[in-house]
Amino acid sequence: MHDADLLARRFEEHRPHLRAVAHRMLGxxxxxxxxxxxxxxxxxxxxxxxxDNLPGWLTTAVGRVCLDxxxxxxxxxxxxWDGGDAxxxxxxxxxxxxxxEAVLTESVGRALLVVLDTLAPTERFVFVxxxxxxxxxxxxxxxxxxxxxxxxxxxxxxxxxxxxxxxxRATDPTRQRQxxxxxxxxxxxxxxxxxxxxxDPHVVLRAxxxxxxMGSTAExxxxxxxxxxxxxxxxxxxxAYVDAAPGAVVVIRGRTRIVLTFIVTDRIIGIEAVADPEHxxxxxxxxxxxxxx
Numbered sequence: 494m495h496d497a498d499l500l501a502r503r504f505e506e507h508r509p510h511l512r513a514v515a516h517r518m519l520g521x522x523x524x525x526x527x528x529x530x531x532x533x534x535x536x537x538x539x540x541x542x543x544x545d546n547l548p549g550w551l552t553t554a555v556g557r558v559c560l561d562x563x564x565x566x567x568x569x570x571x572x573x574w575d576g577g578d579a580x581x582x583x584x585x586x587x588x589x590x591x592x593x594e595a596v597l598t599e600s601v602g603r604a605l606l607v608v609l610d611t612l613a614p615t616e617r618f619v620f621v622x623x624x625x626x627x628x629x630x631x632x633x634x635x636x637x638x639x640x641x642x643x644x645x646x647x648x649x650x651x652x653x654x655x656x657x658x659x660x661x662r663a664t665d666p667t668r669q670r671q672x673x674x675x676x677x678x679x680x681x682x683x684x685x686x687x688x689x690x691x692x693d694p695h696v697v698l699r700a701x702x703x704x705x706x707m708g709s710t711a712e713x714x715x716x717x718x719x720x721x722x723x724x725x726x727x728x729x730x731x732x733a734y735v736d737a738a739p740g741a742v743v744v745i746r747g748r749t750r751i752v753l754t755f756i757v758t759d760r761i762i763g764i765e766a767v768a769d770p771e772h773x774x775x776x777x778x779x780x781x782x783x784x785x786x
Contacts, residue, residue, distance in 0.1 A: 500541060504533055507548060511555045517621045518559035520606045531558045549628070553636050556622045560637070563614035607756045607763035608655050610697040619644055620651035669757040670739040673732060676761060677741055680727035688720035693762040698722065703768035704751060719764065733780040742780060749773060 511532060515525035532555040544550045609617055615637055622628040623644075630641040630648070637644065672691060679687040698719045700709035713719050730741045735754050743751035752773055756763035767773060 500536065503547060504536060504551070507551050510548070511551055514552055514555050514621065514626055515559050517606075517609065517625055518556060518617060519562060520610060524562065525559075528555055528558045528562060549632065552622065552626060552628055553632055556618055556628075557636050560614055560618040563617060605655070607697070607765070610699075611693060611695045611762045612651050612654060613695070616647055616651040616654075619647045620655065623648050624652060666739060669755065670732070672757045672761060673739045673741065673755050676723075676755075677727050677730050677732060680723040680725065680730070683725040685720055685724045688723060689716045691760055692716035692719055693758070693760045696760075696762055696764070698764045698766070700766040701769050701772065703770075704766040707751070707768055709766055731780050733778055736777050742778060749778065752776060752778065 508529060511529045512522075512525050515528040516522060519525050519528060532551060535554055535558070536551070539550075541547075609621070612620060618637065619633055622633055623630065630644045634641045634644045639647070676688065676691045679691065694716050695714070696716055696719050698710075698713040700711055702711075705711050710722070713722055727741075727743075729743045729745055730753065731744055733740050733742045733752075735742075735752055738754065739757070740755055741753040742749045743753070750768060752767045754765045754767070755761055767776070
């Protein structure tokens with residue numbers, strides 16, 4: 494077998510693992526597949542004779558690709574889904590199977606993905622590679638040009654943040670409900686400073702394509718930006734439980750048009766706006782006013 498063919502075959506053996514790493518880093522199956530393809534290109538340009546541990550090299554390489562994408566994400570617009578004409582050739586890319594993406598998302602947990610979105614890019618890189626994929630601190634340190642001790646501190650900080658997000662979501666729904674209700678009230682009344690106080694500095698607001706078409710943005714980051722978006726805009730929002738978690742629904746002419754889900758620790762760290770009617774229909778919604786469900 495030709496060396497290039499052998500390299501492609503070995504890469505394909507690791508593709509599912511690399512896609513899983515990239516999905517946890519980027520939170521998107523489409524972007525994850527793009528990152529895997531970038532990793533393939535890096536591999537074809539590398540001196541493979543000097544790679545003693547190909548799985549480890551690929552894991553770190555795809556993580557680094559994702560880190561670069563996270564750092565540049567804020568400077569570019571979100572890209573829509575584009576299945577393209579991908580093939581199974583490693584140089585072109587395998588098509589993203591929606592069912593496979595759903596399985597990946599479920600395996601990670603939607604809540605964890607939202608919490609991961611609140612981490613700074615380097616924190617997310619360190620946490621995902623070390624805590625989720627057991628890459629050593631020494632290997633990670635070389636990838637981010639930090640000392641192993643510094644990387645260990647970054648991992649500890651990211652771990653506390655992720656654990657706090659998971660614990661509060663699971664154990665304190667009353668607190669979450671209070672924060673969400675206070676946020677909606679501040680939004681309706683145009684109290685910008687109160688909105689900022691209720692939001693984590695690294696809060697992330699994501700909206701589906703239908704919500705974007707209604708005037709939202711695909712992604713908004715930071716307390717000030719998210720507060721500015723919601724300031725004075727929650728007149729139609731009704732507190733609700735969304736799949737048993739505190740959230741809100743926006744009712745227009747008696748119909749639920751938008752569903753807001755919140756991830757809350759001590760403050761709100763993530764908000765998702767869903768306006769796709771089919772997606773809304775699949776959610777378990779319970780509002781305070783049954784007439785407005």
